[in-house]
Amino acid sequence: EAKDRVDPTLAAVPAARAGHPALQIEQIGGASTNKAVQAVIGDDLQKAGALSLPVTMIILLLTFGTLVAAGLPLLIGITSVIAALGVVAIPSGWLPIDGNLAAVILLIGLAVGVDYSLFYLRREREERAAGRSEGAALEAAAATSGRAVLISGATVIVAMAGMLISGDKAFISFAEGTIAVVAIAMFASLTVLPAMLSWLGDRVEKGRIPLLGRRRPAGRSRFWTAVTARVMRRPALALVLAGGLLVALAVPALQLKSVTSDIHQLPQDLPVIRTYNDVRAVFPTEGVIAQVVVEADDVRSGAVAAGIGRLRAAVARSDRFLPGSEVEVARDGTVAKVTVPTKGTGTDAASSGALDELRGEIIPATVGRVDGATVNVSGDAAMSRDSASQLNSRLPLIFAFVFGLAFLLMLVTFRSIVIPIKAIVLNLLSVGAAYGVLVLVFQQGRGEALLGFTANGGVANWLPLFLFVVLFGLSMDYHVFILSRVRELHDRGMPSDLAVQEGISTTAGTVTSAAAVMVGVFSVFVTLSFLDFKELGLGLAAAVLIDATVVRGVLLPASMKLLGDWNWYLPRWLQWLPQVGPEHVVVPPPAPGEPPPAEPQPAPVPA
Structure with missing residues (x-):
């Protein structure tokens, strides 16, 4: 059903563009x-x-x-x-x-x-x-x-x-x-x-x-034979140098920041991306949106409505947000959505700072204080933050599972x-x-x-x-x-x-x-x-x-x-422990009349 509605809309844009060549008509959504x-x-x-x-x-x-x-x-x-x-x-x-x-x-x-x-x-x-x-x-x-x-x-x-x-x-x-x-x-x-x-x-x-x-x-590989021989002549030095190299490469990982895959992952020369950037440049309030969702028995009541008003006023005073916040109320009056334009891309430091202020300061001081009101925040920045938090909470269990089973498998094998x-x-x-x-x-x-x-x-x-x-x-x-x-x-x-x-x-x-x-x-x-x-x-x-x-x-x-x-x-x-690894398998002997296979000979150690 959605496809039946969307496809005609998408097809209408090229038709309109062809009918009005003097106009630049693009689409985004x-x-x-x-x-x-x-x-x-x-x-x-x-x-x-x-x-x-x-x-x-x-x-x-x-x-x-x-x-x-x-x-x-x-x-x-x-x-x-x-x-x-x-x-x-x-x-x-x-x-x-x-x-x-x-x-x-x-x-x-x-x-x-x-x-x-x-x-x-x-x-x-x-x-x-x-x-x-x-x-x-x-x-x-x-x-x-x-x-x-x-x-x-x-x-x-x-x-x-x-x-x-x-x-x-x-x-x-x-x-x-x-x-x-x-x-x-x-x-x-x-x-x-x-x-x-x-x-x-x-x-x-x-x-x-x-x-x-x-x-x-x-x-055998001549190159790796030579490398291995030299490493084993001075193993401590090799361990320190190679280990130090990998640790140095790993140091930047301490600053790793995860972001939600979004429109910014696409090639920037795509028409839809160019249109998106044009819209943001002309209408900045159409950029990254934080959505504050308020649930109550009646969001139109004096206390809740006043709290929403104080929230919008606080957002307007902050330099982390853009002007143009709007309120939508569900028909049954139990849910209100406040759209708050924020600075940033949704995944950068500006967006993260806006989310911190919204959740940590503005909401608790305004509509979050109203009895009977439940307030949540959605949007790109919130989704990126919350999905990372949810995943991080499972990481210890995942690491324990992978390390534990891999350890047991290697233990039994070798x-x-x-x-x-x-x-x-x-x-x-x-x-x-x-x-x-x-x-x-x-x-x-x-x-x-x-x-x-x-x-x-x-x-x-x-x-x-x-x-x-x-x-x-x-x-x-x-x-x-x-x-x-x-x-x-x-x-x-x-x-x-x-x-x-x-x-x-x-x-x-x-x-x-x-x-x-x-x-x-x-x-x-x-x-x-x-x-x-x-x-x-x-x-x-x-x-x-x-x-x-x-x-x-x-x-x-x-x-x-x-x-x-x-x-x-x-x-x-x-x-x-059972012996299941390949090292315990006896290689089959040659068939009668077949010459015995050559035994592996030690490689000469390079000088």
Whole structure:
């Protein structure tokens, strides 16, 4: 019914403009703004899809050197996204679905779908390069990387589930979509991908790219071998320098301010935005409005009416408000709405100061003193403040849920009480650094000219929590994958320090490729026009880049070196824990007549 009324109104404006070419006729309002928002989001999603796929394919071609091998992870990622969109569409009639959900599913689904299949495929190719048959290589990959993918996916799902207890419909919607796409990507990587590899056999090496196809399909990274060796020679210095860098990046996050996504998130050159700015310039009272809602048995009665009059007089005397307050009374006389024009944009310091004065001083001294009257304040500033307060009240519960379940999952996986504590600390450093980058670029406006946006004094209010749960989960991907290899080598009898160096150097190529895919996909969102998408893309890209380099390349080996065998400490009273991690799986022996696979040899330590 609303659409039937709105669409003819929107269509009337172009018709009037065509009939009166001498006049400038524009439109502004909820319907036209919503139409512009949906158009921008739709265009951005098309652009993201068009750019993400070739970027991902190029990175995979550089990784594998063959078209078929590179196409498999991309196929898993694309089909995971499509399947997840279909899954969330089923309950969309009765469950909340946020307008940004499709973008979130594309962003997360493509990244984890490619990552999980990349982990599996690289291990299978590594086993083949070591001399195993097709079947034995698949079994070895399933017993090692397959288990790591299962644990990584479970950790990501646990982190995403934290949004379900936020009490916010948008976050519940994000949780539904991200849990669905991660679960589907994990399932596809553990079932569909092995089946495809078994069917393809050696044909997975088809379509070799000249020069690229000559690269080793698997093995240790010379660069990260050298870095890890140097870090482990002076672990304390490396820990202080790298940790200090991340703390310095995280310091601006202490000033993080969240703002409600509104018309200011749209590109400023849109016709609807230009019209909005023109209207505000000519009619300032049509700008940001605070709505004071008064409820009483009879708002027209002397006491309530007098209180409303005193409120309007107090507003007129204050320099935080604009002239032109108005009163509307409901037909039954039980509700009055006082519209109060305020200075500011609705999310800046001026709007916040006006809200503080209105709630803290003016209302209590005027209509708020009237017996039987209930007074509330709405509007952009109030909505931004109240939604942030409501979310902040749930944060301790969300953090406890995510940290607690992630700790238990890592504890059972690695049978160590130190590993999960260290993983949580390292992940928090990555998240804190990403927050700091967001504040510097978007809140303080350091990247306006480069990224093409106008700073609105804060970060989208839904972003900090969403980034926390997503980054916490994604960071665990690399942590689980690397430590699974380290523990595997350690359990084979390799000394702890050597297992760390070898585990990191042999997984570094896979982690680098996976991180490159994620950073590539996330960076595409930085090029989009919707400010929320820019913030989301930069936050995720910065965090993954930091996590895959500074954290996993420096802080992880440094801390592992300093702690030594204490890394694997498990109190006696926890020895009953089951052994479920990939490090406890015995890799299948070669088939009769098959040459034994090459054992991993320690990498030479650079001088």
